[in-house]
Amino acid sequence: MGKLQFLVIIILVSSILISSISCALFKLKPTIELVLSIHAYSKAKILPYTLSSIENQDYPKNRTRVTIYLDLYPDVLEANFNRQDPRYERNWLTLKILKTWIRVNQPFYHDISVNYNYLDPLDEPLVDLDEYWNPNRFNKIIKLKTIAFSQARLDWADYLLLMDSDVALVNEETLSHLVDSEKSLIAPMLYSLGTYSNYWAGMNEKGYYLRTNDYMPILDRTKLGIFQVPMIHSCILIDMRISASHQLTFNATHLNNCPYDDIIAFALSAKSQNLSMYIDNQEIWGYLMPSVESMDLNRFDQELIDLQLEATIEGAFFPLSKELIHLVDTPIKDKLGVDQVYIINLERRPERKESMAKRMNILGIDATFWKAVDGKLINEEFLKEKGIKFLPNYEDPYHKRPMTYGEIGCFLSHYNVWLDMISNNYSMVVILEDDVRFERSFRPRFNLLLEAIKTYEKSFGPADLIYLGRKIQTDESESRTAINGLILPNYSYWTIGYVLTKLGAQRLIDSKPLEKLLPIDEYLPIMFDKHPNSDWSKYYPNRNLRALSASPLLISPTHYVGDEQYISDTEDSKQIIDAAFHPKNHHQEL
């Protein structure tokens, strides 16, 4: 063999080696069979978000096969089906959403297929829940999951993702992250309403839910990580390459002493195979509709609104693909039945404005953003120019310090809204700050509150201010009014949200608070004469504000002072240390 031939062989061999090494480096992602099962009518409103969140995943679509199981009423395929029956109407909408999504996404996935399960709606009446969760229903779910499972096996899928159609993922990396975790059974922790989620931290010996102290730290994310738990459901990834996974079952009759329930059977069969289940809460992955408590469609709609609002608290928004926008009804916005809804917002807090704007869109409220007076721009000259003077002897009862510039800005912001309200001759307005969380069913409850105020006024005369949210500052019980939902507030803090009437605004202005300023939190209780400090109150002889409070409250702050994420513009801003501006220098600690 000549030198040249030898060299050629060396080059050939090494190029083969190099190419095989580079092949080994470039591995295709494992294949996923994503199975989504959709109820005939109850999921129609959240489905666009569920599908969009699947579409948004960064996992390669050409490594994903989507299989959809849909309950379909055959009549819905006819042009003139019964649109009076909301079940038909929503079944039709469900079908339309699916068709639209599939048409757009089909080319990108390895495959998308739909299995129709034809149903007679008479088999599925609008029933109460005990009837709903009957053995027939479980049979259906068990059968469906069993079929999905064997199909994934036949398809040689590396992973099976079983996803309920009431899940919205807000993190695009959820799937990639779950696959990378290399666990054989794992779920992304999903937030819901209240303390519901898609895992259990405890299970009793019969297989039922057991409350344990391990649950909350995972849910509130005070502990972050991947945790072994006895139960995961609603969105679970199963590694089909683990041979023991083939022994998993949803069918309780295959197990000893197992309740007839698909998720319990699955969890117990995993346990019997020594396969651990894991829940991952390292990121905010997504949201899950609360567990079904009735088949009331209005309730589902309200829960979807509440869930979307909940997501905005974490700065998360349900994804919605372009092609599906027209299939989601956006609420027609109104002013909540009052003349104006103000939202006080600092210009340098655009993220709060954006979050509040999203909440207004979700709630259908036509609000006006009101530019707050920025404490950072207030200085002595500004105070002099506006003729602002402080209340003699004022100091914060907790911090023992004078007013901060932030607190002054906050007062002036509300004050300016009162002026605006009067100059516009509004008879009743809602004033909100920009960091509020709306309690569940906010709109219907607000409507009831307006009714209650009207009823109250008929018997007891006009009300000037009605708190929507506040912090009760005394342990004393407060007096209920004769009207359900309204209470007479005692000493309270916060101005995150209240209803104000024209006369109320006039009274708050007429007392000339800028000439004896103290924080607005203190000013309001003084004005309705429930302030415990009579030294301060005496500077306001005309304490004639007629205040009420919603009870229970309708809003709360998104973050409380002391929370890690809380940035308060009033608490932390620079304190006024120029003693010259205070009638008395009593702030020794400064």
Ligand SMILES: *[C@@H]1O[C@H](CO)[C@@H](O)[C@H](O)[C@H]1NC(C)=O
């Ligand atoms: C599969 O999709 C990925 C992007 O997700 C792309 O880079 C790759 O080229 C695709 N492969 C094929 C065979 O289409």
Ligand SMILES: *[C@@H]1O[C@H](CO)[C@@H](O)[C@H](O)[C@H]1NC(C)=O
């Ligand atoms: C559960 O398993 C039993 C026994 O194999 C079978 O007869 C039954 O049909 C299964 N149920 C479902 C819903 O698949």
Ligand SMILES: *[C@@H]1O[C@H](CO)[C@@H](O)[C@H](O)[C@H]1NC(C)=O
């Ligand atoms: C599970 O683990 C137990 C104890 O380690 C063992 O006795 C049992 O055989 C295992 N079961 C399976 C299916 O591997």
Ligand SMILES: *[C@@H]1O[C@H](CO)[C@@H](O)[C@H](O)[C@H]1NC(C)=O
């Ligand atoms: C202000 O509104 C009231 C009704 O709320 C009306 O009677 C009055 O005329 C209005 N005043 C002005 C100046 O528009």
Ligand SMILES: *[C@@H]1O[C@H](CO)[C@@H](O)[C@H](O)[C@H]1NC(C)=O
């Ligand atoms: C309000 O609270 C104070 C204590 O701060 C208490 O003395 C008073 O009785 C309470 N008043 C009413 C009407 O509840």
